[in-house]
Amino acid sequence: MPTIVERLIAIPTALKLLFALALGLSIGHLSRNSGGTTSEPWIGSGSVKSFRPQRVSSSYQMPLPTIDQRKRILDILSSLTAHHTRECTRYSQEAYVNQATERYAPLIGHKAPSTHSAFFNVFGGTEDEHALHRSSELSGDQHKYFFAINLYNSFDVIPDLFATLFRVGSVLGYHNVFVSIYENGSKDQTKALLRIFDALTRSVGMRITIRTSARTRGSFTHRIEYLAEVRNSAMVPLHERRDEGEFFDTVIFMNDVLPCVDDLLELIYQSRLQNAGITCAADYMYHDDIGAPVFYDNWVARDLNGTALENAPFENIFHHEESSSRFQRHLPVQVQSCWNGIAILDPAPIYQPPRIKFRMADIASGECSASECSLIGNDYWAAGFGRIVMVPRVKLAYDKRVYDIIHPPRRNLTAIRGYVKLGGLEDDPRSDPQDRSWYGPHDRLFVEEESQPLDFQPGPEHVWCWGWDGAGEIDGPDVDPIWEKMPDRSTTPESVSIKHDRSMAL
Known part of the structure; x- marks a missing residue:
């Protein structure tokens, strides 16, 4: 038997x-559906009070895991999931680790640990203690972050996105982070990886909504209309949480890029330091004719003259002279528009009138059919949130080939383990040839100008626009470019005044 x-x-x-x-x-x-204690509901920290109704209880709240449980998950993710960006902070030079520890300390969304280096295990520290604390140990600065991500056939980059989001969440505080992912039409194993990510995020107490769809763009659907709908789909939970009484102070919109943990932290830092409406990185693609990476997203990016940036090496990207000088020194630059792989948004004009969202152009009224990301930049200017910043330090790639070129290993012997510096120049990016180069190592030292608020200027009267009116599968804009008139408000000092204070306690 x-x-x-x-x-x-x-x-x-x-x-x-x-x-x-x-x-x-x-x-x-x-x-x-199991019971358990929940953390105290957040009541907000921003200065825009008109869109903050009384907080109500939420079905999204859940018991937070123990410190040991969260540490275990973080250890697993840190060692297993990252692929292309796995080494990005592992061998950072000591001077950079110390700078980053001090620089990003105001972003900590929980009580700081007793030893300063424990918090920055993500920057190559060796201690076992992690800054993962229960809700009873949270700090007073509970700034809330909403991550919106669109994915399509993203199997190759998802492991790196996973690892980066977990590390960034451990700094900002998992309880302060909400992740919304909208995936549609993927033919690879993107959906399967997202199921794993969903389980892991919940295991550390980080809230997440993942929505998938089989929808793809139809042959006669306008490209920008489709992309705007896809991006707005990733933003739906932001409004669902609003209906439950929860509001976020910062929105981080990510494309399928390969970011390191300090890439995101630097963008968030600059967004809050500058009280910017939009803060973006610089992204790169490989140019076969040149045989090297060049700036990528010039269909969206515009300088303060309203001129399109160039798909070129960095000496020739900007036409605006002052912006070009700052860009080549890796300093934050005010621009008219940018997106470039990751964009940090001030959600105030999304929550309150004019209630901005992604859209296609109103072609019937004569508006140039620009990218949905250009149009949201124009709408931010028109709403008085025209403080738009590009951060050249943050260099993003969409594949490992470009990533390895723009983040070369450091060749300074003083940064190699086991060597002690004996005299010579001080650690200074102004004197280190690698730190002064276009690409340079990921652990480029900071200079004081990177921590200074920008003197924002009103926007240009006209912006260069190369429209895309066709609905079919066309490899690029299909109408003649024009100089498009911008709304009068965007050319006034009022367009760059601070309306929603998101600054940090430095």
């Missing part, structure tokens, strides 16, 4: 999989 084990082995594989799936769904349903 066959044993129970033999009978189980004889069950067809398909039935085994169905049983395992049903069991997993049952356990997940029970865990989501």
Whole structure:
């Protein structure tokens, strides 16, 4: 007579999989509905009070895991998930680690640990203690961050996005972070990886909404209309949380890029330091004719003259002379528009009138059919939130080939473990040839100008626009470029005045 084990082995594989799936769904349903203590609801920290109704209880709140549980998950993710960006902070020079520790300390969303270096294990520290604390140990600055991500056939970059989001969340405070992912039309295993990510985020107490769809762009659907709808789909949970009484201070919109943890931290730091409406990175693609990476997103990026940036090496990207000088020194630059892989948005004009969202141009009224990311920049200017900043220090790539070129390893012997500096020049990016180069190592030292607020200027009267009116599969803009007139408000000093104070306690 066959044993129970033999009978189980004889069950067809398909039935085994169905049983395992049903069991997993049952356990997940029970865990989501299990009781437990919840953290105190957040009441907001921004100065725009008109869009903050009284907070109500939320079905999204859940018991926070213990410190040991969160540390265990973070250790697993730190060692297993990152692929292309796995080494980006592992061998950072000591001077940079000290600078980053001090620079990003105001972003800590929980009580700081007793030893300053423990917080920055992500920057190559060796201590085992992590800055992962229970809700009873949270700091007073509970700035809330909403991450919006669109994914399509993103199997190759998702592991790096996972690892970066977990590390950044451990700094900002998992309880302060909400991640919204909208995926549609993928033909690879993107959806399968997202199921894993969903489980792991919940295990550390970080809230997440992942929505997937089989929808793809139709042959006669306007490209910009489609892209605007996809981006707005990633923003839906922001408004759902608003209806529940929860508001966020900062929105981080990410494309399928390969960011390191300090890339995101620097963008958030600059966004809050500058009280910027939009803050973006600089992204790069490989140019076969040149045989090197060049600036990528010039369909969106515009300088203060309203001129398009160039797909060129960095000496020739900007036409605005002062901006070009700052860019080549890796200093934050005011621009008219940018997106460049990651954009940090002030959500105030999204929450309150004019309630900005991604859109296509009103072609019937004569508006140039620009990118949905250009149009949201124009709308921010028109709403009086025209403080738009590009951060050249943050260099983003979409594949490992470009990533490895723009983040070369440091060749300074004083930064190699086991060597001690004996005289010579002080650690200074102004004197280090690598730190002065276009690409340079990821651990480029900071200079004091990178921590200074910009003197924002009103926007240009006209902006160069190369429209895309066609609905079919066309490889680029299909109408003649024009100098488009901008709204009068965007050319006044009032367009760059601070209306929503998101500054840090430095």
